[in-house]
Amino acid sequence: MTDIDHTKAQRKNIHITFPSGISGKPVICQLAREVDITFNILKAQITPGKEGFLTLQLEGTRENCELSLDFLRERGLAVSPAAQRISRNEETCMHCGACTAVCPTGALHNDPQTRCVPFDVERCTACGLCTRVCPVMAMQVELENGFL
Ligand code: SF4
Ligand code: SF4
CATH class of the missing domain: 3.30.70.20 (Alpha-Beta Plaits)
Structure with a gap:
């Protein structure tokens, strides 16, 4: 079995759906502060008070990418792998x-x-x-x- 290197940097595209009660909150800013990860916003459609959609490209270690997904899900966001x-x-x-x-x-x-x-x-x-x-x-x- 091959060991996974959790410290190796990688890029990962994710699609995030914000429920209407969360779309006005600065969750992505909090993510950048609390997890050592950088990101590019590939697409965004956010309207405060309505359901929002965001496609991000995360860049960081595998461990921090996984921490980011946990962080977002714990705050009520739906996260799925984004198609390239x-x-x-x-x-x-x-x-x-x-x-x-x-x-x-x-x-x-x-x-x-x-x-x-x-x-x-x-x-x-x-x-x-x-x-x-x-x-x-x-x-x-x-x-x-x-x-x-
Ligand atoms: S056949 Fe065309 S219109 Fe129908 S679901 Fe597929 S992509 Fe959409
Ligand atoms: S992947 Fe399909 S359903 Fe999603 S935004 Fe694009 S066209 Fe619409």
């Missing part, structure tokens, strides 16, 4: 609209004029929810790494 990239197979998509019901950012939405489901990559936070509901697996996800 989400793409859609345009040949497979049949524009059924099932994904629009779960997409939290409107990156997938119904266009009443064309009756199609455009995919706006710029609004996608790579949460991966659409990949779980697409009946033909048109939404494709590539994880940066497999652990959480």
Whole structure:
């Protein structure tokens, strides 16, 4: 069995969902103060008083990445591994609209004029929810790494 080096620096992309009561609180600032970790905000959609979404790239030791996840979860945030990239197979998509019901950012939405489901990559936070509901697996996800 291979030993895991918990002191080796690594990068990890995570997707965070803030419940409405927490989205106005400075949880990420507290994280930076209390855990030796640096982060880049890849995408953010935070409105005080409403559910919010944030995609972060954490950089630090494996141990501190895990401490960060515990820190966020203990404060009531939902944390999941973020996809590095989400793409859609345009040949497979049949524009059924099932994904629009779960997409939290409107990156997938119904266009009443064309009756199609455009995919706006710029609004996608790579949460991966659409990949779980697409009946033909048109939404494709590539994880940066497999652990959480
Ligand atoms: S659920 Fe899949 S097939 Fe349906 S619109 Fe979304 S991506 Fe296309
Ligand atoms: S991964 Fe899918 S559900 Fe999540 S924001 Fe992107 S398009 Fe929407």
